[in-house]
Amino acid sequence: MSAAANQLLLVVFPYVAMLIFFLGTIxxxxxxxxxxxxxxxxxxxxxQHFWSLVPFHYGIVTVLAGHVVAFLLPRHILAWNSVPxxxxxxxxxxxxFGLLTLTGLIGSVIRRLTVxxxxxxxxxxxxxxxxxxxxxxxxxxxxxVFHPWGSSWFSAALSPYLWSLVKFSPDINFVAMxxxxxxxxxxxxxxxxxxxxxxxxxxxxxxxxxxxxxKPQVVRWYRRFVPGVS
Amino acid sequence: MNVRSQISMVFHLDKCIGCHTCSIACKxxxxxxxxxxxxxxxxxxxxxxxxxxxxxxxxDKYHGGWQAKDGKLELKSTSKAKTVFNIYHxxxxxxxxxxxxxxxxxxxxxxxxxxxxxxxxxRPISMVTGELINIESGPNWDDDLGGSPIYAANxxxxxxxxxxxxxxxxxxxxxxxxxxxxxxxxxxxPGCVAACPSGALYKRGEDGIVLVDQxxxxxxxxCVAACPxxxxxxxxxxGKSEKCILCFPRIETGQAPACFHSCVGRIRYLGVLLYDxxxxxxxxGKPDEELVEAHRSLILDPNDPEVIAxxxxxxxxxxxxxxxxxxxxxxxxxxxxxxxxxxxxxxxxPMLFYVPPMSxxxxxxxxxxxxxxxxxxxxxxxxxxxxxxxxxxxxxxGHESKVRYAxxKQKAVRWYRRALTVGDxxxxxxxxxxxxxxxxxxxxEAIYKLTSLCTFDDRFVIPPAxxxxxxxxLDGVFEHKQAAGFGFISGPQxxx
Numbered sequence: 101m102s103a104a105a106n107q108l109l110l111v112v113f114p115y116v117a118m119l120i121f122f123l124g125t126i127x128x129x130x131x132x133x134x135x136x137x138x139x140x141x142x143x144x145x146x147x148q149h150f151w152s153l154v155p156f157h158y159g160i161v162t163v164l165a166g167h168v169v170a171f172l173l174p175r176h177i178l179a180w181n182s183v184p185x186x187x188x189x190x191x192x193x194x195x196x197f198g199l200l201t202l203t204g205l206i207g208s209v210i211r212r213l214t215v216x217x218x219x220x221x222x223x224x225x226x227x228x229x230x231x232x233x234x235x236x237x238x239x240x241x242x243x244x245v246f247h248p249w250g251s252s253w254f255s256a257a258l259s260p261y262l263w264s265l266v267k268f269s270p271d272i273n274f275v276a277m278x279x280x281x282x283x284x285x286x287x288x289x290x291x292x293x294x295x296x297x298x299x300x301x302x303x304x305x306x307x308x309x310x311x312x313x314x315k316p317q318v319v320r321w322y323r324r325f326v327p328g329v330s
Numbered sequence: 331m332n333v334r335s336q337i338s339m340v341f342h343l344d345k346c347i348g349c350h351t352c353s354i355a356c357k358x359x360x361x362x363x364x365x366x367x368x369x370x371x372x373x374x375x376x377x378x379x380x381x382x383x384x385x386x387x388x389x390d391k392y393h394g395g396w397q398a399k400d401g402k403l404e405l406k407s408t409s410k411a412k413t414v415f416n417i418y419h420x421x422x423x424x425x426x427x428x429x430x431x432x433x434x435x436x437x438x439x440x441x442x443x444x445x446x447x448x449x450x451x452x453r454p455i456s457m458v459t460g461e462l463i464n465i466e467s468g469p470n471w472d473d474d475l476g477g478s479p480i481y482a483a484n485x486x487x488x489x490x491x492x493x494x495x496x497x498x499x500x501x502x503x504x505x506x507x508x509x510x511x512x513x514x515x516x517x518x519x520p521g522c523v524a525a526c527p528s529g530a531l532y533k534r535g536e537d538g539i540v541l542v543d544q545x546x547x548x549x550x551x552x553c554v555a556a557c558p559x560x561x562x563x564x565x566x567x568x569g570k571s572e573k574c575i576l577c578f579p580r581i582e583t584g585q586a587p588a589c590f591h592s593c594v595g596r597i598r599y600l601g602v603l604l605y606d607x608x609x610x611x612x613x614x615g616k617p618d619e620e621l622v623e624a625h626r627s628l629i630l631d632p633n634d635p636e637v638i639a640x641x642x643x644x645x646x647x648x649x650x651x652x653x654x655x656x657x658x659x660x661x662x663x664x665x666x667x668x669x670x671x672x673x674x675x676x677x678x679x680p681m682l683f684y685v686p687p688m689s690x691x692x693x694x695x696x697x698x699x700x701x702x703x704x705x706x707x708x709x710x711x712x713x714x715x716x717x718x719x720x721x722x723x724x725x726x727x728g729h730e731s732k733v734r735y736a737x738x739k740q741k742a743v744r745w746y747r748r749a750l751t752v753g754d755x756x757x758x759x760x761x762x763x764x765x766x767x768x769x770x771x772x773x774x775e776a777i778y779k780l781t782s783l784c785t786f787d788d789r790f791v792i793p794p795a796x797x798x799x800x801x802x803x804l805d806g807v808f809e810h811k812q813a814a815g816f817g818f819i820s821g822p823q824x825x826x
Contacts, residue, residue: 133545135825137569140549144458144566146425157418216459217426221566221824300825306548307417308527312410316524321535323645323799 101283103276109287110261111270117294124297125305138303144217152211156204162197163240166251171262174255181252190251191244198241205230205237229299232292239285247279258286332608333630333641335650335793336518336538336681337576338601338659339590340669341511342781343687344740345597348474348509350374352589352598356513359588360575365567367432367457370469371574372589374511378485378499378720379472381510383428386560387486387673393422394558395521395676401615403677407555408525417527422555426566430467432457458566475507482507487723495717506715508687510724511597513589514561514574515672515680516540518605518628519614522573525556530571537602537793538681539576547571558676568824582795590790599784601657601791602650603664603681604630604641614677618727621674628679629664632657653793658780659683666769666777668736675727686721686733688740707745707763711737735768742767743774743781 101109129136142149170177181187209230212222244250257274264271275283296302356372375381389395393407407422435452443450456463472481479500488496499506516533520540523531530546531553533539542553542562549569553562562573577587585591590598605628613624630637632654641651654660662669662683669683711734712718721737722730742763749760764774780788 132825134568134570135823136545137547137549137825139569139825140551140564141566142420142423142425142551143554143564144426146423150419154419216461220459302825303548306528308413308529308548308550310529311413311527314529317519318523318526318529318532319535320532323536323796 101276101280106272106276109290110272110275110283111265113287114265114290117290120294121296125302128297128302136302136306137300139221139300141218141221144221145211145215148207148211148215152204152207154204155200156208159197159199159201159204160237163194163201166194166197167254170251170254171259174259177251177255181249181255187249187252191248194251195241195244198237198244202237202241205233209234225299229292229295229301232288232295236285236288236292239281239288243279243281243285247282331606331630331637331640333604333637333644333646334538334607335536335641335646335654336603336605337516337581337793338538338603338657338663339513339516339682340599340659340662340685341682342597342599342669342685343508343510344685345595345781346374346509346511346687347595348374348376349594350470351592351594352511355588355592356574359577361572365565366563366572368426368429368469369563369565369572371561371563371572372511372513373469374509375470376473376475376481376507377510377724378482378488378507379475380481380484381472382469383424383560384467385484385486386558389558389676392424392555392558392560394556394560395673395678396519396614398615398617398677403519403611403615405521405525405556407521408552413527413550413552417550420551420555423551423564424554424560426458430469430471431463431465433463433465436462475505487720489723490728491717491719495719498715498717499720504715508716510684511589512559512561512672513682514540514576515559515678515682516574516576518607518610518679518681519677521556521558521676521678522553522562525552526550527552531562534578536796537578537581539578539581540573541575541578542571542573544570544572558673558678559680581792582797584792584794586786586790586792596784596789599658599662599780599789601659602632602654602793603657603659604632604637604646604651604654606630610679614679618675619729621677621727622670622729622732625671625674625679626664626667629660631664632660647794647796647799649796650793653791656791658784658789658791661776661780666739666773667732668739668777670725670732670736672725673727674725684725685740686725686736687716688737688744707759707766708738708741711741738767739769739777742769743777746771746774747778 142153181190212218212226212230247253257278261272261274275286292301296304352372353370353374357370360371361367361369370382373382381387385391386394389406395406396403397406398404407420408416433454433456436455437452440450440452453462454465455461475482482500483496488499498504516539518538520531520533523533523540526547527550528546528548530543530548532541532543534541547570549564549571551564551571553571554560554564562571565572577585577589580587580591586600590600609628613628616624632638632651638651642648659669662685669685671680671683674680718730718734719728721733722728726732742760745755745763746760749755749757761771764771769777
């Protein structure tokens with residue numbers, strides 16, 4: 101990639117993507133709250149739903165969490181990887197979860213193509229999300245297999261790059277040298293972020309965490325003043 | 331004491347003729363939209379039968395409701411920890427196959443078919459896929475036993491019945507069934523509310539109506555699994571759950587809900603009950619055999635000065651307390667004790683009560699001769715063609731005593747009225763029956779009046795909504811028709 105392309109795709113694009121992401125999700129949440137839904141299709145088909153959605157979500161959540169940990173705690177990851185055996189364990193686990201994601205995603209695509217009721221609730225936008233996700237997962241797996249020890253070089257090269265973006269002093273020296281597949285993986289991630297506000301991906305933002313600490317029963321009062329009720 | 335007010339209901343099963351007018355009234359107002367075609371917020375089931383969705387009472391299959399472990403309540407389908415792991419795939423979620431695939435017919439073909447030797451037909455078309463389908467089941471496939479003994483034989487309430495009793499239910503020319511109309515019970519301890527990860531489901535403080543906040547619902551589907559009555563439905567088109575709203579826009583304007591209003595048999599009663607919210611959890615955790623009594627004990631006497639004072643302190647308007655004092659539901663449930671909660675063993679504390687049916691009570695003596703007056707005046711109740719155990723499974727958590735009490739009292743009232751108007755029973759016998767059934771003459775008259783001669787205003791005692799106190803004013807009843815809810819105006823369209 102040329103220097104200009106590097107600048108455009110690895111510096112300008114991430115900022116644009118994040119801007120679209122924040123403005124888009126907030127705008128949608130305020131103006132069309134009704135559209136925030138997981139849009140689950142389990143009600144229409146149960147069996148394949150289990151075999152595709154469960155591996156996909158467990159896989160992608162774990163892999164994403166790995167990326168976040170490497171971003172937040174690069175030193176800890178490097179320290180962990182200093183013993184080869186521990187590095188192998190980490191890499192192989194990551195690969196397994198990556199394969200789990202791919203299996204689930206392919207199952208999901210097959211389900212959406214072959215079950216008539218599920219086809220009905222799949223929009224063309226959904227297909228764009230699927231295509232992009234497929235590319236993201238396949239490129240990720242390619243990188244994991246052909247450019248191994250990613251947990252170490254992510255911590256050493258990508259973490260500083262991402263932090264430089266967060267600190268508004270972009271420094272792409274670390275990433276400019278990386279293989280093309282890695283770069284494509286990064287760029288397609290930004291594309292997914294930019295797309296998220298306009299797709300069903302927004303359901304990630306409304307994960308129901310408060311459930312873990314709220315009281316089981318919910319009562320709402322419509323009166324302006326309710327004496328004796330806090 | 332934490333006094334709250336609840337709009338509660340009584341369905342008098344003896345009067346239900348199974349006409350489904352209630353279901354149609356509801357469908358026409360609320361569930362004629364895309365994604366809701368399969369929903370029946372109100373439906374009428376034949377008992378014995380499998381119901382809608384199929385065998386919904388079988389919680390080994392659906393995992394609805396609560397279970398008490400050492401008096402502590404747990405949802406069967408979910409918990410805080412389980413929600414984290416099951417959010418991607420809910421293992422207790424029923425699918426459309428458990429309900430039915432809604433369909434319409436290709437009516438155009440009747441007009442457009444080319445000329446030929448045969449009459450054109452209108453073939454069924456799926457309302458989900460738009461393709462031609464073979465209809466395999468419907469929402470009411472077992473109506474009037476569905477012309478086959480298999481539906482009745484699969485009723486989960488047959489549990490605990492002897493082979494002889496089961497055979498008796500299906501004896502040729504002695505078949506028996508009654509109707510069981512169902513809506514959301516607007517429970518005191520709703521499983522759906524407790525299961526919702528998003529906190530979208532809630533109980534209205536003022537009148538206890540249970541609703542789904544459509545803006546907060548994210549389609550995690552936990553409510554569908556957790557409701558043991560299967561009265562929360564998943565809209566597959568919008569990705570949101572929906573349920574019976576007890577026609578609150580009608581109630582707020584002083585009208586009875588559509589299913590109540592349209593009821594041909596006048597079986598439905600609606601009124602306010604005051605209850606003690608501080609003891610719900612404790613009462614819902616009681617052992618099975620104490621549940622009916624525990625549930626009843628939550629309901630407070632609206633004429634008790636102490637209750638009135640506590641209600642006022644809780645902000646309940648005097649006009650609502652006044653409505654509670656005139657409540658037909660209070661009379662049926664608390665004074666006369668002839669209305670019972672359905673499947674109280676699910677422990678959601680339903681606030682819809684049923685008067686168990688008397689009509690099929692006929693002796694099963696072989697000669698066809700039925701002796702009406704014997705020394706044991708109530709013998710035919712225990713020899714009824716609907717076995718007592720069956721009714722007990724429905725309305726007494728498997729225990730017969732409360733059901734027997736309700737049926738005995740109803741029979742006594744009938745015979746007392748018979749002594750008065752027909753005269754083939756002596757007043758002496760009738761009085762003895764009343765005594766044995768724990769009923770006074772005044773009570774018998776009151777039951778007779780509210781059951782047989784009830785006017786619209788007797789049946790529906792609707793509390794004023796006090797819109798002047800509401801946070802949000804609603805000008806017209808139809809203002810938000812076909813909209814997705816209050817506070818924002820956007821149609822119920824599927825998300826991007």
